[in-house]
């Protein structure tokens with residue numbers, strides 16, 4: 001049988017992967033007039049749209065309504081216990097994905113002038129990438145292949161039908177009892193969402209929950225989830241798993257004992273690993289180590305300068321906003337010859353539980369480890385924020401980590417923390433001093449006022465101390 005020979009092409013840029021990083025880079029390059037070929041082996045939009053941020057935030061929003069119904073008697077509104085209609089919740093998730101999908105679609109990118117090839121791509125030599133139907137030689141090549149769930153080597157796990165972020169949103173029925181391995185952002189967001197919707201939820205974490213967040217703030221979120229009925233077992237190790245008659249049995253141990261937990265579903269949320277399989281990186285002269293591709297802070301392969309590595313696969317953090325920033329670094333460096341790097345801007349990270357846990361750059365502990373006693377911490381609690389009091393949601397605080405008048409990090413836990421931290425992110429990204437966070441009129445009553453109050457608290461002694469009082473009394477002599 002005769003097969004067609006692959007089409008040969010020569011272009012400015014090849015992008016492998018149409019997720020957050022690849023799409024942003026391809027769009028930027030095409031809009032600046034470059035010839036771009038984009039390969040995608042699965043769904044356009046990648047993880048964030050199809051099995052990550054979007055479905056998880058849609059699920060959390062449905063769960064928020066269930067929680068609001070339960071809490072409403074606090075506000076004088078009596079409701080009955082909410083009933084979850086799982087297929088309708090799934091419809092809400094599907095609608096959110098479908099509404100955003102056109103922005104990431106093949107049609108939109110073709111409209112921008114990008115050639116989109118819906119096939120698996122791999123290197124054939126350092127400047128050429130091929131798929132089933134095309135062979136493309138390019139001046140620059142972007143690897144933006146993302147990450148997939150890292151599955152731990154727990155005996156029995158490979159024999160059971162566990163869920164991951166790719167399947168958890170689409171179960172036939174609402175899990176009766178969801179066991180979750182891992183209390184990172186995925187584990188904690190899913191734990192609260194399913195618990196609020198009516199599942200029993202047990203989270204098994206071998207270390208501490210939300211270990212990358214400020215410790216005090218992670219504890220506040222953990223306590224809030226426990227109060228809502230989620231069982232969180234920290235410092236527990238999963239020893240073995242089995243499944244019989246639709247029931248999962250998970251043997252776990254901590255320092256003192258071993259026990260067996262049972263559940264109707266098991267979600268594995270134990271971290272993610274970069275996707276490099278099947279790329280034939282050796283043929284592309286792209287060096288790797290055990291962690292993945294060796295990438296500089298400028299997001300280039302250490303061994304092949306024409307190769308750029310963006311998004312989750314770069315191993316510098318796994319966030320859509322970081323993937324977007326990586327695409328900006330590529331456009332700035334490669335196309336405008338400007339000097340951006342992956343680490344040029346401080347990175348925010350938000351876990352969208354209620355309360356939200358938002359982190360910017362260094363935590364207090366990380367800052368102390370790096371700078372010792374030269375840091376100062378300024379806080380303001382939502383217990384003293386009038387809007388939080390009016391809304392009956394006073395859990396949480398804002399912490400600014402300051403060194404020589406400049407921000408080195410911030411942590412906020414509380415309702416809306418992810419939005420509130422934008423203000424601090426803007427100030428820190430633009431090298432502003434902490435004082436700048438005191439020098440604006442913050443609308444009252446808003447939760448964001450906590451930022452100004454935490455910044456102002458840093459100057460209390462200076463503004464109201466003895467020298468200031470002496471100065472004011474002298475100035476009063478001026479008529």
Ligand SMILES: Cc1cc2nc3c(=O)[nH]c(=O)nc-3n(C[C@H](O)[C@H](O)[C@H](O)COP(=O)(O)OP(=O)(O)OC[C@H]3O[C@@H](n4cnc5c(N)ncnc54)[C@H](O)[C@@H]3O)c2cc1C
Nearest residue numbers: 017019020021041046047048052121146311312318319320
């Ligand atoms: C449950 C969950 C919730 C999340 N929530 C948030 C959140 O709220 N906020 C946030 O900032 N981040 C969140 N994230 C992280 C976010 O989804 C990722 O950081 C982001 O999607 C990474 O984008 P990317 O472009 O690097 O990779 P991806 O989106 O994974 O895209 C990579 C693409 O490459 C394709 N591909 C791979 N290999 C090949 C090949 N050889 N040939 C062709 N195509 C290939 C894949 O099919 C995929 O479409 C969440 C993740 C999960 C799992």
Ligand SMILES: NC(=O)c1ccc[n+]([C@@H]2O[C@H](COP(=O)([O-])OP(=O)(O)OC[C@H]3O[C@@H](n4cnc5c(N)ncnc54)[C@H](O)[C@@H]3O)[C@@H](O)[C@H]2O)c1
Nearest residue numbers: 152182183184185186187205206207269270271318350351
């Ligand atoms: N809101 C957000 O921005 C958001 C939401 C979800 C995911 N994400 C991104 O996706 C990434 C992956 O999320 P994740 O939660 O899977 O990973 P993670 O690495 O953040 O957390 C995984 C957790 O699993 C634990 N763990 C690992 N092996 C275990 C085992 N055998 N038994 C018990 N616990 C075990 C780890 O100690 C860790 O606490 C995140 O780091 C984040 O960058 C972001």
